[in-house]
Amino acid sequence: MSNFAIETVGLTYNFGSQTVVKDLSLQVPKGSIYGFLGPNGAGKTTTIKILLNLLKSPADQVFIFGKDINSNRIASLKRMGALVEQPAIYGHLTGKENLVNRCILLGIRKSKCAEMLSLVGLTDAADKKAGKYSLGMKQRLGIALALVSDPELLLLDEPTNGLDPNGIIEIRNLMIELATKHQKTILVSSHLLAEIERTATHVGIINKGELLFQGTINDLHSLSKPTIKIETNDLEKTSAILINAGAEIVQKEEHTISITFKNKEDMGYLNTLLVQNGITVYAISKERKDLENLFLDITSKN
Ligand SMILES: Nc1ncnc2c1ncn2[C@@H]1O[C@H](COP(=O)(O)OP(=O)(O)OP(=O)(O)O)[C@@H](O)[C@H]1O
Numbered sequence: 001m002s003n004f005a006i007e008t009v010g011l012t013y014n015f016g017s018q019t020v021v022k023d024l025s026l027q028v029p030k031g032s033i034y035g036f037l038g039p040n041g042a043g044k045t046t047t048i049k050i051l052l053n054l055l056k057s058p059a060d061q062v063f064i065f066g067k068d069i070n071s072n073r074i075a076s077l078k079r080m081g082a083l084v085e086q087p088a089i090y091g092h093l094t095g096k097e098n099l100v101n102r103c104i105l106l107g108i109r110k111s112k113c114a115e116m117l118s119l120v121g122l123t124d125a126a127d128k129k130a131g132k133y134s135l136g137m138k139q140r141l142g143i144a145l146a147l148v149s150d151p152e153l154l155l156l157d158e159p160t161n162g163l164d165p166n167g168i169i170e171i172r173n174l175m176i177e178l179a180t181k182h183q184k185t186i187l188v189s190s191h192l193l194a195e196i197e198r199t200a201t202h203v204g205i206i207n208k209g210e211l212l213f214q215g216t217i218n219d220l221h222s223l224s225k226p227t228i229k230i231e232t233n234d235l236e237k238t239s240a241i242l243i244n245a246g247a248e249i250v251q252k253e254e255h256t257i258s259i260t261f262k263n264k265e266d267m268g269y270l271n272t273l274l275v276q277n278g279i280t281v282y283a284i285s286k287e288r289k290d291l292e293n294l295f296l297d298i299t300s301k302n
Pocket residue numbers: 015020038039040041042043044045046047191
């Protein structure tokens with residue numbers, strides 16, 4: 001049995017002559033909050049629409065809970081809830097009426113509505129017209145609508161877009177609650193790493209339709225290990241001495257070499273070693289990329 005709620009295998013999608021998704025192999029583990037990251041136009045919404053079978057993919061490229069979506073369309077969609085672009089809300093109906101409407105449509109008992117309103121924190125606003133809701137409340141109602149059928153997998157396309165900091169925190173907390181207390185798998189897209197950094201357990205970064213990184217949030221963090229930037233009068237010789245001493249060179253620039261930082265003692269040792277070998281050390285500085293810069297780095301290389 002597949003451990004992935006979503007798996008795509010070499011997925012490619014074209015709009016006319018434009019390839020929008022290229023050889024994309026996503027693996028979203030069951031129970032994860034998977035941050036699907038990429039700058040504007042990277043192909044996130046298109047991918048989500050393919051996952052929902054709103055856009056047609058070739059056979060055997062998209063698997064939902066281990067089954068090809070094309071040959072198991074209805075069964076797959078029953079296990080998924082989604083919020084893509086604007087939530088489909090009737091502004092002239094109250095939040096509760098919107099949910100009741102959805103329950104009737106799906107043949108689900110109406111008592112589910114109160115449960116959903118409470119889950120997304122809208123119980124007090126249940127009888128208010130949805131048109132009068134704030135943007136954050138509308139997003140939460142959209143998530144409640146996606147949840148009425150009790151899907152195991154939730155796809156949220158930029159759910160915090162346009163929200164104020166409070167709204168962002170509310171959605172973030174809701175996602176954590178859905179994953180931890182209700183065992184949902186969540187794929188959430190964003191163009192800002194900071195927005196999902198504290199929520200996601202796994203991350204996939206795409207740009208121009210290509211997957212540039214996929215792994216756990218800890219894997220991503222370990223890419224931002226601290227480094228030491230060294231500037232000397234002879235980079236070739238410096239490089240040879242450092243390699244000989246077992247240092248890991250991560251980057252060479254015109255005037256500097258960066259190595260992985262191990263500890264202070266090791267730094268002191270390497271510094272002495274360079275000086276003893278006749279190198280003039282102009283500068284040594286410790287650097288650490290924050291995740292946002294790392295994200296920019298990963299996406300700008302593509
Ligand atoms: N219906 C369409 N017809 C033609 N091209 C499209 C269509 N929908 C999207 N595109 C193009 O596909 C590319 C990817 O768009 P997509 O909306 O998937 O990106 P995104 O990562 O979700 O971006 P954003 O964060 O801006 O929503 C863009 O170049 C876009 O112009």
